[in-house]
Amino acid sequence: MVDFDTFVILLLFLAGTTVKGAIDDLDRIIRTLEKCGFRDRFYIHCDGALAGLMMPFIKQAPKVTFKKPIGSVSVSGHKFMGCPVPCGVVITRLEHVKVLSTDIEYLSSRDATIMGSRNGHAPMFLWYTLNKKGYRGIRKEVQKCLRNAHHLANRLREAGVSAYLNELSSTVVFERPHDEAFVHKWQLACEGSIAHVVVMPNVSVEKLNNFVEELIGERPRWHEGGGFRVPCVAKDIGQENCLCGVHDKKLRVV
Ligand SMILES: Cc1ncc(COP(=O)(O)O)c(C=O)c1O
Structure with missing residues:
Protein backbone atom coordinates (compact mmCIF):
# COMPACT_ATOMS: atom_id res chain seq x y z
CA MET A 1 0.00 0.00 0.00
CA VAL A 2 1.19 3.49 -0.83
CA ASP A 3 1.20 5.91 2.09
CA PHE A 4 -0.36 8.99 0.48
CA ASP A 5 0.62 11.25 3.39
CA THR A 6 4.31 10.87 2.81
CA PHE A 7 4.59 9.72 -0.78
CA VAL A 8 6.40 12.07 -3.14
CA ILE A 9 6.97 11.36 -6.81
CA LEU A 10 10.02 12.57 -8.61
CA LEU A 11 9.17 12.79 -12.29
CA LEU A 12 11.48 13.44 -15.15
CA PHE A 13 9.63 15.05 -18.01
CA LEU A 14 11.91 14.90 -21.03
CA ALA A 15 11.61 17.67 -23.54
CA GLY A 16 13.27 15.67 -26.29
CA THR A 17 14.46 12.22 -25.20
CA THR A 18 18.05 11.46 -26.10
CA VAL A 19 17.62 8.68 -28.66
CA LYS A 20 14.15 9.15 -30.17
CA GLY A 21 13.40 12.83 -29.47
CA ALA A 22 10.06 12.15 -27.79
CA ILE A 23 8.33 15.03 -26.02
CA ASP A 24 6.18 14.11 -23.03
CA ASP A 25 2.72 15.57 -22.68
CA LEU A 26 3.22 17.72 -19.56
CA ASP A 27 -0.46 18.66 -19.15
CA ARG A 28 -1.54 15.04 -19.37
CA ILE A 29 1.06 14.00 -16.80
CA ILE A 30 -0.16 16.66 -14.37
CA ARG A 31 -3.83 15.75 -15.01
CA THR A 32 -3.08 12.07 -14.40
CA LEU A 33 -1.19 12.77 -11.17
CA GLU A 34 -4.01 14.93 -9.86
CA LYS A 35 -6.65 12.44 -10.92
CA CYS A 36 -4.78 9.73 -9.03
CA GLY A 37 -4.95 11.84 -5.88
CA PHE A 38 -1.38 13.10 -5.65
CA ARG A 39 -2.29 16.79 -5.97
CA ASP A 40 0.67 18.70 -4.46
CA ARG A 41 2.61 15.57 -3.50
CA PHE A 42 4.76 15.38 -6.61
CA TYR A 43 7.79 17.05 -8.06
CA ILE A 44 8.27 17.48 -11.79
CA HIS A 45 11.60 18.31 -13.33
CA CYS A 46 11.37 19.26 -17.02
CA ASP A 47 14.55 18.05 -18.72
CA GLY A 48 14.73 20.23 -21.81
CA ALA A 49 18.39 19.59 -22.63
CA LEU A 50 17.86 19.50 -26.39
CA ALA A 51 14.33 20.59 -27.22
CA GLY A 52 13.66 22.90 -24.27
CA LEU A 53 14.77 25.91 -26.28
CA MET A 54 12.84 24.77 -29.37
CA MET A 55 9.50 24.06 -27.71
CA PRO A 56 8.39 27.68 -27.18
CA PHE A 57 8.48 28.05 -30.97
CA ILE A 58 6.45 24.94 -31.77
CA LYS A 59 2.74 25.70 -31.62
CA GLN A 60 1.56 22.21 -30.66
CA ALA A 61 4.30 21.61 -28.05
CA PRO A 62 3.33 21.58 -24.37
CA LYS A 63 3.77 24.95 -22.70
CA VAL A 64 6.38 24.74 -19.97
CA THR A 65 5.67 27.44 -17.40
CA PHE A 66 5.91 27.89 -13.65
CA LYS A 67 2.19 28.69 -13.67
CA LYS A 68 1.91 24.89 -13.84
CA PRO A 69 2.90 22.75 -10.84
CA ILE A 70 6.45 22.00 -12.00
CA GLY A 71 9.54 22.19 -9.80
CA SER A 72 12.34 22.95 -12.24
CA VAL A 73 13.38 23.23 -15.89
CA SER A 74 16.79 22.73 -17.46
CA VAL A 75 18.16 23.45 -20.95
CA SER A 76 21.59 22.94 -22.48
CA GLY A 77 23.33 25.83 -24.21
CA HIS A 78 25.67 23.72 -26.33
CA LYS A 79 22.94 21.79 -28.15
CA PHE A 80 20.35 23.77 -30.11
CA MET A 81 21.96 27.12 -29.28
CA GLY A 82 25.37 25.89 -30.40
CA CYS A 83 27.45 27.50 -27.62
CA PRO A 84 31.09 26.41 -28.03
CA VAL A 85 31.45 25.07 -24.46
CA PRO A 86 29.19 22.75 -22.47
CA CYS A 87 26.79 24.94 -20.53
CA GLY A 88 23.17 25.16 -19.51
CA VAL A 89 20.55 26.80 -17.35
CA VAL A 90 18.44 25.39 -14.53
CA ILE A 91 15.48 27.40 -13.33
CA THR A 92 13.70 26.42 -10.17
CA ARG A 93 11.41 27.94 -7.57
CA LEU A 94 12.86 30.31 -4.99
CA GLU A 95 11.90 27.95 -2.17
CA HIS A 96 14.24 25.29 -3.63
CA VAL A 97 17.01 27.81 -4.34
CA LYS A 98 16.88 28.92 -0.71
CA VAL A 99 17.32 25.35 0.55
CA LEU A 100 20.33 24.75 -1.68
CA SER A 101 22.16 28.06 -1.45
CA THR A 102 24.19 29.78 1.22
CA ASP A 103 25.28 33.37 1.81
CA ILE A 104 28.89 33.88 0.82
CA GLU A 105 30.21 36.83 2.77
CA TYR A 106 33.16 37.70 0.54
CA LEU A 107 30.95 37.62 -2.60
CA SER A 108 28.12 39.57 -1.00
CA SER A 109 25.70 37.17 -2.66
CA ARG A 110 24.18 33.72 -2.38
CA ASP A 111 25.74 30.74 -4.08
CA ALA A 112 23.84 27.67 -5.22
CA THR A 113 26.53 25.79 -7.10
CA ILE A 114 27.91 22.43 -5.93
CA MET A 115 31.54 23.55 -6.03
CA GLY A 116 31.06 27.19 -5.09
CA SER A 117 32.33 28.28 -8.48
CA ARG A 118 31.03 28.69 -12.01
CA ASN A 119 32.17 29.39 -15.55
CA GLY A 120 31.86 33.10 -16.29
CA HIS A 121 32.10 32.60 -20.04
CA ALA A 122 29.07 30.32 -20.31
CA PRO A 123 26.42 32.98 -19.55
CA MET A 124 28.18 35.34 -21.96
CA PHE A 125 28.05 32.78 -24.76
CA LEU A 126 24.38 32.17 -24.04
CA TRP A 127 23.53 35.86 -23.78
CA TYR A 128 25.42 36.61 -27.01
CA THR A 129 23.74 33.75 -28.94
CA LEU A 130 20.25 34.65 -27.73
CA ASN A 131 20.73 38.31 -28.62
CA LYS A 132 22.42 37.68 -31.95
CA LYS A 133 19.70 35.33 -33.19
CA GLY A 134 16.81 37.08 -31.48
C1 LIG B 1 17.20 14.34 -22.56
C2 LIG B 1 18.61 14.69 -22.22
N1 LIG B 1 18.89 15.15 -20.99
C3 LIG B 1 20.15 15.49 -20.65
C4 LIG B 1 21.20 15.37 -21.53
C5 LIG B 1 22.56 15.76 -21.09
O1 LIG B 1 22.74 17.10 -21.41
P1 LIG B 1 24.16 17.84 -21.22
O2 LIG B 1 24.96 17.50 -22.43
O3 LIG B 1 23.80 19.29 -21.21
O4 LIG B 1 24.76 17.36 -19.96
C6 LIG B 1 20.95 14.91 -22.81
C7 LIG B 1 22.08 14.76 -23.74
O5 LIG B 1 22.01 14.28 -24.82
C8 LIG B 1 19.63 14.58 -23.17
O6 LIG B 1 19.34 14.15 -24.40
Whole structure:
Protein backbone atom coordinates (compact mmCIF):
# COMPACT_ATOMS: atom_id res chain seq x y z
CA MET A 1 0.00 0.00 0.00
CA VAL A 2 1.19 3.49 -0.83
CA ASP A 3 1.20 5.91 2.09
CA PHE A 4 -0.36 8.99 0.48
CA ASP A 5 0.62 11.25 3.39
CA THR A 6 4.31 10.87 2.81
CA PHE A 7 4.59 9.72 -0.78
CA VAL A 8 6.40 12.07 -3.14
CA ILE A 9 6.97 11.36 -6.81
CA LEU A 10 10.02 12.57 -8.61
CA LEU A 11 9.17 12.79 -12.29
CA LEU A 12 11.48 13.44 -15.15
CA PHE A 13 9.63 15.05 -18.01
CA LEU A 14 11.91 14.90 -21.03
CA ALA A 15 11.61 17.67 -23.54
CA GLY A 16 13.27 15.67 -26.29
CA THR A 17 14.46 12.22 -25.20
CA THR A 18 18.05 11.46 -26.10
CA VAL A 19 17.62 8.68 -28.66
CA LYS A 20 14.15 9.15 -30.17
CA GLY A 21 13.40 12.83 -29.47
CA ALA A 22 10.06 12.15 -27.79
CA ILE A 23 8.33 15.03 -26.02
CA ASP A 24 6.18 14.11 -23.03
CA ASP A 25 2.72 15.57 -22.68
CA LEU A 26 3.22 17.72 -19.56
CA ASP A 27 -0.46 18.66 -19.15
CA ARG A 28 -1.54 15.04 -19.37
CA ILE A 29 1.06 14.00 -16.80
CA ILE A 30 -0.16 16.66 -14.37
CA ARG A 31 -3.83 15.75 -15.01
CA THR A 32 -3.08 12.07 -14.40
CA LEU A 33 -1.19 12.77 -11.17
CA GLU A 34 -4.01 14.93 -9.86
CA LYS A 35 -6.65 12.44 -10.92
CA CYS A 36 -4.78 9.73 -9.03
CA GLY A 37 -4.95 11.84 -5.88
CA PHE A 38 -1.38 13.10 -5.65
CA ARG A 39 -2.29 16.79 -5.97
CA ASP A 40 0.67 18.70 -4.46
CA ARG A 41 2.61 15.57 -3.50
CA PHE A 42 4.76 15.38 -6.61
CA TYR A 43 7.79 17.05 -8.06
CA ILE A 44 8.27 17.48 -11.79
CA HIS A 45 11.60 18.31 -13.33
CA CYS A 46 11.37 19.26 -17.02
CA ASP A 47 14.55 18.05 -18.72
CA GLY A 48 14.73 20.23 -21.81
CA ALA A 49 18.39 19.59 -22.63
CA LEU A 50 17.86 19.50 -26.39
CA ALA A 51 14.33 20.59 -27.22
CA GLY A 52 13.66 22.90 -24.27
CA LEU A 53 14.77 25.91 -26.28
CA MET A 54 12.84 24.77 -29.37
CA MET A 55 9.50 24.06 -27.71
CA PRO A 56 8.39 27.68 -27.18
CA PHE A 57 8.48 28.05 -30.97
CA ILE A 58 6.45 24.94 -31.77
CA LYS A 59 2.74 25.70 -31.62
CA GLN A 60 1.56 22.21 -30.66
CA ALA A 61 4.30 21.61 -28.05
CA PRO A 62 3.33 21.58 -24.37
CA LYS A 63 3.77 24.95 -22.70
CA VAL A 64 6.38 24.74 -19.97
CA THR A 65 5.67 27.44 -17.40
CA PHE A 66 5.91 27.89 -13.65
CA LYS A 67 2.19 28.69 -13.67
CA LYS A 68 1.91 24.89 -13.84
CA PRO A 69 2.90 22.75 -10.84
CA ILE A 70 6.45 22.00 -12.00
CA GLY A 71 9.54 22.19 -9.80
CA SER A 72 12.34 22.95 -12.24
CA VAL A 73 13.38 23.23 -15.89
CA SER A 74 16.79 22.73 -17.46
CA VAL A 75 18.16 23.45 -20.95
CA SER A 76 21.59 22.94 -22.48
CA GLY A 77 23.33 25.83 -24.21
CA HIS A 78 25.67 23.72 -26.33
CA LYS A 79 22.94 21.79 -28.15
CA PHE A 80 20.35 23.77 -30.11
CA MET A 81 21.96 27.12 -29.28
CA GLY A 82 25.37 25.89 -30.40
CA CYS A 83 27.45 27.50 -27.62
CA PRO A 84 31.09 26.41 -28.03
CA VAL A 85 31.45 25.07 -24.46
CA PRO A 86 29.19 22.75 -22.47
CA CYS A 87 26.79 24.94 -20.53
CA GLY A 88 23.17 25.16 -19.51
CA VAL A 89 20.55 26.80 -17.35
CA VAL A 90 18.44 25.39 -14.53
CA ILE A 91 15.48 27.40 -13.33
CA THR A 92 13.70 26.42 -10.17
CA ARG A 93 11.41 27.94 -7.57
CA LEU A 94 12.86 30.31 -4.99
CA GLU A 95 11.90 27.95 -2.17
CA HIS A 96 14.24 25.29 -3.63
CA VAL A 97 17.01 27.81 -4.34
CA LYS A 98 16.88 28.92 -0.71
CA VAL A 99 17.32 25.35 0.55
CA LEU A 100 20.33 24.75 -1.68
CA SER A 101 22.16 28.06 -1.45
CA THR A 102 24.19 29.78 1.22
CA ASP A 103 25.28 33.37 1.81
CA ILE A 104 28.89 33.88 0.82
CA GLU A 105 30.21 36.83 2.77
CA TYR A 106 33.16 37.70 0.54
CA LEU A 107 30.95 37.62 -2.60
CA SER A 108 28.12 39.57 -1.00
CA SER A 109 25.70 37.17 -2.66
CA ARG A 110 24.18 33.72 -2.38
CA ASP A 111 25.74 30.74 -4.08
CA ALA A 112 23.84 27.67 -5.22
CA THR A 113 26.53 25.79 -7.10
CA ILE A 114 27.91 22.43 -5.93
CA MET A 115 31.54 23.55 -6.03
CA GLY A 116 31.06 27.19 -5.09
CA SER A 117 32.33 28.28 -8.48
CA ARG A 118 31.03 28.69 -12.01
CA ASN A 119 32.17 29.39 -15.55
CA GLY A 120 31.86 33.10 -16.29
CA HIS A 121 32.10 32.60 -20.04
CA ALA A 122 29.07 30.32 -20.31
CA PRO A 123 26.42 32.98 -19.55
CA MET A 124 28.18 35.34 -21.96
CA PHE A 125 28.05 32.78 -24.76
CA LEU A 126 24.38 32.17 -24.04
CA TRP A 127 23.53 35.86 -23.78
CA TYR A 128 25.42 36.61 -27.01
CA THR A 129 23.74 33.75 -28.94
CA LEU A 130 20.25 34.65 -27.73
CA ASN A 131 20.73 38.31 -28.62
CA LYS A 132 22.42 37.68 -31.95
CA LYS A 133 19.70 35.33 -33.19
CA GLY A 134 16.81 37.08 -31.48
CA TYR A 135 13.28 35.73 -31.11
CA ARG A 136 12.59 35.68 -34.85
CA GLY A 137 15.97 34.19 -35.69
CA ILE A 138 15.49 31.30 -33.26
CA ARG A 139 11.94 30.69 -34.52
CA LYS A 140 13.24 30.50 -38.07
CA GLU A 141 15.93 28.02 -37.07
CA VAL A 142 13.41 25.83 -35.23
CA GLN A 143 11.17 25.76 -38.32
CA LYS A 144 14.15 24.96 -40.52
CA CYS A 145 15.20 22.05 -38.27
CA LEU A 146 11.71 20.53 -38.26
CA ARG A 147 11.39 20.97 -42.05
CA ASN A 148 14.80 19.40 -42.69
CA ALA A 149 14.09 16.53 -40.30
CA HIS A 150 10.92 15.71 -42.25
CA HIS A 151 12.91 15.93 -45.47
CA LEU A 152 15.47 13.44 -44.14
CA ALA A 153 12.84 11.00 -42.83
CA ASN A 154 10.94 11.14 -46.15
CA ARG A 155 14.05 10.65 -48.27
CA LEU A 156 15.10 7.66 -46.17
CA ARG A 157 11.66 6.07 -46.45
CA GLU A 158 11.51 6.70 -50.20
CA ALA A 159 14.84 4.91 -50.49
CA GLY A 160 13.49 1.92 -48.54
CA VAL A 161 15.22 2.67 -45.21
CA SER A 162 13.00 2.30 -42.14
CA ALA A 163 12.82 5.71 -40.47
CA TYR A 164 10.84 7.35 -37.70
CA LEU A 165 10.35 10.96 -36.68
CA ASN A 166 8.61 11.70 -33.43
CA GLU A 167 5.90 14.34 -33.51
CA LEU A 168 7.36 17.82 -32.79
CA SER A 169 10.91 16.48 -32.94
CA SER A 170 13.93 16.99 -35.17
CA THR A 171 15.56 13.67 -34.26
CA VAL A 172 15.31 11.17 -37.11
CA VAL A 173 15.65 7.51 -36.07
CA PHE A 174 16.50 4.85 -38.65
CA GLU A 175 18.04 1.40 -39.11
CA ARG A 176 21.62 1.19 -37.91
CA PRO A 177 24.06 1.16 -40.85
CA HIS A 178 25.96 -2.15 -40.98
CA ASP A 179 29.35 -0.51 -41.39
CA GLU A 180 31.32 0.99 -38.53
CA ALA A 181 33.42 3.14 -40.89
CA PHE A 182 30.22 4.76 -42.22
CA VAL A 183 28.89 5.25 -38.68
CA HIS A 184 32.21 6.82 -37.68
CA LYS A 185 32.45 9.05 -40.76
CA TRP A 186 28.98 10.52 -40.18
CA GLN A 187 29.35 10.46 -36.39
CA LEU A 188 26.07 8.60 -35.98
CA ALA A 189 24.84 7.88 -32.48
CA CYS A 190 23.70 4.25 -32.39
CA GLU A 191 21.79 2.17 -29.86
CA GLY A 192 21.08 -1.50 -30.59
CA SER A 193 19.53 -1.79 -34.05
CA ILE A 194 18.93 1.93 -34.57
CA ALA A 195 20.87 5.11 -35.25
CA HIS A 196 19.74 8.71 -35.14
CA VAL A 197 20.46 12.07 -36.71
CA VAL A 198 19.65 15.14 -34.65
CA VAL A 199 18.86 17.79 -37.25
CA MET A 200 20.24 21.04 -35.82
CA PRO A 201 20.47 24.49 -37.49
CA ASN A 202 23.93 23.77 -38.94
CA VAL A 203 22.66 20.75 -40.92
CA SER A 204 21.74 21.75 -44.48
CA VAL A 205 19.47 19.97 -46.96
CA GLU A 206 22.52 19.43 -49.15
CA LYS A 207 24.32 17.64 -46.33
CA LEU A 208 21.27 15.48 -45.64
CA ASN A 209 20.97 14.58 -49.33
CA ASN A 210 24.65 13.64 -49.49
CA PHE A 211 24.18 11.49 -46.42
CA VAL A 212 21.17 9.65 -47.86
CA GLU A 213 22.85 9.15 -51.25
CA GLU A 214 25.96 7.71 -49.63
CA LEU A 215 23.90 5.46 -47.36
CA ILE A 216 21.86 4.12 -50.26
CA GLY A 217 24.94 3.65 -52.43
CA GLU A 218 26.91 1.78 -49.76
CA ARG A 219 24.10 -0.19 -48.13
CA PRO A 220 23.95 -3.16 -50.55
CA ARG A 221 27.72 -3.70 -50.18
CA TRP A 222 27.43 -4.21 -46.41
CA HIS A 223 25.40 -7.34 -46.97
CA GLU A 224 27.43 -8.88 -49.77
CA GLY A 225 27.38 -12.66 -49.83
CA GLY A 226 24.41 -13.09 -47.49
CA GLY A 227 22.11 -11.19 -49.90
CA PHE A 228 20.57 -7.88 -48.87
CA ARG A 229 17.49 -7.85 -46.70
CA VAL A 230 16.01 -4.77 -45.03
CA PRO A 231 16.59 -5.31 -41.28
CA CYS A 232 13.55 -5.42 -39.00
CA VAL A 233 13.42 -2.51 -36.55
CA ALA A 234 9.75 -2.86 -35.62
CA LYS A 235 10.53 -3.31 -31.91
CA ASP A 236 12.41 0.01 -31.90
CA ILE A 237 10.26 2.25 -34.10
CA GLY A 238 6.98 0.36 -34.46
CA GLN A 239 5.66 -1.97 -37.15
CA GLU A 240 4.08 0.91 -39.07
CA ASN A 241 7.50 2.50 -39.64
CA CYS A 242 9.40 -0.69 -40.40
CA LEU A 243 10.11 -1.48 -44.05
CA CYS A 244 11.40 -5.02 -43.57
CA GLY A 245 9.96 -7.91 -45.61
CA VAL A 246 7.45 -8.76 -42.87
CA HIS A 247 6.17 -5.28 -42.02
CA ASP A 248 6.37 -3.24 -45.23
CA LYS A 249 2.75 -2.85 -46.35
CA LYS A 250 3.78 -2.50 -49.99
CA LEU A 251 5.35 -5.95 -49.91
CA ARG A 252 2.50 -7.67 -48.15
CA VAL A 253 -0.06 -9.58 -50.20
CA VAL A 254 -3.51 -8.50 -49.10
C1 LIG B 1 17.20 14.34 -22.56
C2 LIG B 1 18.61 14.69 -22.22
N1 LIG B 1 18.89 15.15 -20.99
C3 LIG B 1 20.15 15.49 -20.65
C4 LIG B 1 21.20 15.37 -21.53
C5 LIG B 1 22.56 15.76 -21.09
O1 LIG B 1 22.74 17.10 -21.41
P1 LIG B 1 24.16 17.84 -21.22
O2 LIG B 1 24.96 17.50 -22.43
O3 LIG B 1 23.80 19.29 -21.21
O4 LIG B 1 24.76 17.36 -19.96
C6 LIG B 1 20.95 14.91 -22.81
C7 LIG B 1 22.08 14.76 -23.74
O5 LIG B 1 22.01 14.28 -24.82
C8 LIG B 1 19.63 14.58 -23.17
O6 LIG B 1 19.34 14.15 -24.40
